[in-house]
Amino acid sequence: MKHQDLAIKFYKEKGKKHDKALWAIRQKRDKAIKGVKEWEILRREASEIKDYVIENLKELIDEFIKNAKNEGVEVYFAKDAKEHNEIVLKLLKEINAKKIVKSKSMLTEECSLNEFLEKNEINVIDTDLGERIVQLRGEKPSHIVLPAIHTTKEDVAKILNETNTDPTYLTRKMRALLRKEFLSADAGISGANFLVANKGYAVVCTNEGNADLGAILPPLHIISVGIEKIIPNMKDLGLFLRMLARNATGQAITTYSTIFGKKDNGKRIIILVDNGRFERLNTKFKETLKCIRCSACLTTCPVFRRSGGHSYRYIIPGPIGSLLAPLKDKNEYNDLPFACTLCGSCEMVCPVKIPFSKQLREMRKYVTNENIMVKIAEKSMHSATMFKLFSKIIRLTPKPILEKTLNQWSQYRALPAIPKERFIK
Ligand code: SF4
Known part of the structure; x- marks a missing residue:
């Protein structure tokens, strides 16, 4: 099971209590830091x-x-x-x-x-x-x-x-x-x-x-x-x-x-x-090596608090885990960088200033660059001819096939109806 399914299951069973317990720790942390x-x-x-x-x-x-x-x-x-x-x-x-x-x-x-x-x-x-x-x-x-x-x-x-x-x-x-x-x-x-x-x-x-x-x-x-x-x-x-x-x-x-x-x-x-x-020192993610494992990014994360650590399936969960896990196995953990609202709370509490928002966006690119749809879309943005061709293919492709190709994205969202004609004639 991927993160979203496990997260929903956990939230139904224990999410509220888990959220409350961790939020109390976050508040205690804030008080200590004010001192x-x-x-x-x-x-x-x-x-x-x-x-x-x-x-x-x-x-x-x-x-x-x-x-x-x-x-x-x-x-x-x-x-x-x-x-x-x-x-x-x-x-x-x-x-x-x-x-x-x-x-x-x-x-x-x-x-x-x-x-x-x-x-x-x-x-x-x-x-x-x-x-x-x-x-x-x-x-x-x-x-x-x-x-x-x-x-x-x-x-x-x-x-x-x-x-x-x-x-x-x-x-x-x-x-x-x-x-x-x-x-x-x-x-x-x-x-x-x-x-x-x-x-x-x-x-x-x-x-x-x-x-x-x-x-x-x-x-x-x-x-x-x-x-x-x-x-x-x-x-x-x-x-x-x-x-x-x-x-x-x-x-x-x-x-x-x-x-x-x-x-x-x-x-x-x-x-x-x-x-x-x-x-890892030779990658864009070398800053993850600064982590001192204080766990504050987990405790503060609104997604982690509600979904529990096991929903990440990796030994280190939460925001820092969402950066570390795909570096271990890009395919297995390709959902984790998306288990994030990019609210920036982790970045605010990290004592060694790991730039989470930037790193998580980079990680999203890293795990999705194999996706054929993203690759074609990216190419088409660079050329008007390619863009027209790509739009045409999209308009002609039956919706179920499109949904299947978009896979994770469409698993939890309804794909809007594709317009029959181009906006620009
Ligand atoms: S807040 Fe920073 S130092 Fe603490 S566990 Fe998260 S990434 Fe590591």
Whole structure:
């Protein structure tokens, strides 16, 4: 099913509640930002730092690798998802790992790591509360910061076989279950929000402390992270930490913001993953590499709020997902750039100033340039003879055939009757 059908289905079932919950978060975010008078200056600086990063990515990666190794951390580089998963498997096999605790990492979702490890008989326990809920429900996250925002407390009670639907009770029950898993895991895997190039540090931000338990309790901690997460130095880290949580959930800072270097009670390994990012640097969409995954563009989007994350069918939904998904598979996700009213709300809240309106319009061209009708129409606009010929063909083509050719456009709209004669004689 394409986005529109899934969106309509979701809206009928849960759309109003979902919209209300996310709008409350957007309002909390606005309030937090009003408390920082220099917010727009911070946005400009954050955007400039990220521009610098994408222009100097190769050099910053080299600097990070050198400093992380000096710090006592092993570093691997994976060119794609397959290579990443194989490195993780090799590292886990070396210690005969049977169970790992994983904290939230969109990168491991991107690489389908859970499925890969389960196939290789390694038990993966997601430890972020929302991630664990969707894992037990056999689903994917529907939001990059609030993975289970589409579920209700009744849904959570059901997966825990509970009749008590009190959220505090359910959270405590889940915490007790997860604590046992942390204590018996062979390794922990997490993502990272930032990699500080001039120190070789990885920075992980969570509200539950689950990444910290997974990093500290088991003897091996693997950090799987996309190369675009690099920032030049600690001063820049300060700026991004001020912005990330405020823009995501309206908090002053995430509850746990941990800087990881060498692991004192075991081994820490960082896997830097490319998986198409270097290639993206040479496209019109390189600015998507500036994203810090704060999720504000999802939370504010009127389409996302009403249609839910699963309607996008890609691991990263919402406006940023509508740019990233077609870069992964142009045909499969060619509907997503159109799941947008071009209202510009995402552009207004993005802390690194990704120019969404421009990028989404570009993406629409990118996914539709195969459409024969668009190609012919474009050509005909450049020549009066071609235009006359094209108009004639349109007038002579039976309406059902035209509707079929226009495909997505006409699926939800009635094609107006084509005039029998030309307007200009
Ligand atoms: S695109 Fe901007 S607003 Fe959206 S998640 Fe990334 S940083 Fe946040």
